[in-house]
Amino acid sequence: MTRAELERVLSLILNDADFEEIEIIKQALERRARDLNRVGAVGGSLGKMARNAARQIEDQQGLTQQRIHNMVTDLIKNMIREKAPELSEDQIQELTDAWAPPPGAPRQAPPRPTLPQGAVLAMTEDFLAYAEGRLPVRKEAELRESLGSDWTKVIWSKLPERVCKLIVVLLEGKIDRKTFWDEVRASVPKET
Numbered sequence: 802m803t804r805a806e807l808e809r810v811l812s813l814i815l816n817d818a819d820f821e822e823i824e825i826i827k828q829a830l831e832r833r834a835r836d837l838n839r840v841g842a843v844g845g846s847l848g849k850m851a852r853n854a855a856r857q858i859e860d861q862q863g864l865t866q867q868r869i870h871n872m873v874t875d876l877i878k879n880m881i882r883e884k885a886p887e888l889s890e891d892q893i894q895e896l897t898d899a900w901a902p903p904p905g906a907p908r909q910a911p912p913r914p915t916l917p918q919g920a921v922l923a924m925t926e927d928f929l930a931y932a933e934g935r936l937p938v939r940k941e942a943e944l945r946e947s948l949g950s951d952w953t954k955v956i957w958s959k960l961p962e963r964v965c966k967l968i969v970v971l972l973e974g975k976i977d978r979k980t981f982w983d984e985v986r987a988s989v990p991k992e993t
Contacts, residue, residue: 829857873901916959918989924956925964925985932972963988 814826833853877897881888888896916924927944930936931953944952957965964985971981 833857870901870903877901916961916989918986918991921960921964921989922985924960925968928953928956928960929968929971932968961988 814823818826874897877900878893881893881896927936927940931941944956948955960968967976967981967984967988970976971978976984
């Protein structure tokens with residue numbers, strides 16, 4: 802086993818392992834010590850046995866991570882089913898995959914929600930009014946109260962991506978207000 806491999810295994814044990822995982826590692830080490838005592842008496846390769854022990858620990862760590870991931874995804878699915886029973890199983894799976902990707906998978910931003918046109922238009926107007934310095938203090942206080950101190954980030958994260966791009970273009974002076982609102986309305990499906 803190289804020094805880097807040993808440091809990696811030790812780092813996993815010391816920094817990431819919880820009590821249950823430490824118990825699993827302890828059992829693996831005790832079993833390995835018994836094997837070493839048996840093999841040592843007949844002259845086995847300590848380096849090979851150490852590499853095997855490290856592999857076993859890594860395998861057990863991987864199984865534990867998978868078990869934790871399964872528990873988290875089950876919890877997420879149950880919460881979604883409880884809070885949004887109208888969603889299909891495919892939609893639930895899509896949200897679960899976005900919020901809790903499998904171990905080792907690259908993280909992706911969760912999909913932006915689809916909001917009614919009226920909500921998008923109101924949120925867009927509030928955001929623009931704030932960005933242009935014309936949002937009444939009272940309205941800003943209401944937004945802070947309902948959405949939190951970072952309400953602009955909350956609104957931005959919920960607006961459709963196309964609308965966000967249009968806001969940037971408007972604020973940069975590249976389109977006029979009428980074109981902006983026409984494009985926003987065309988970008989967001991009307992409520993039925």
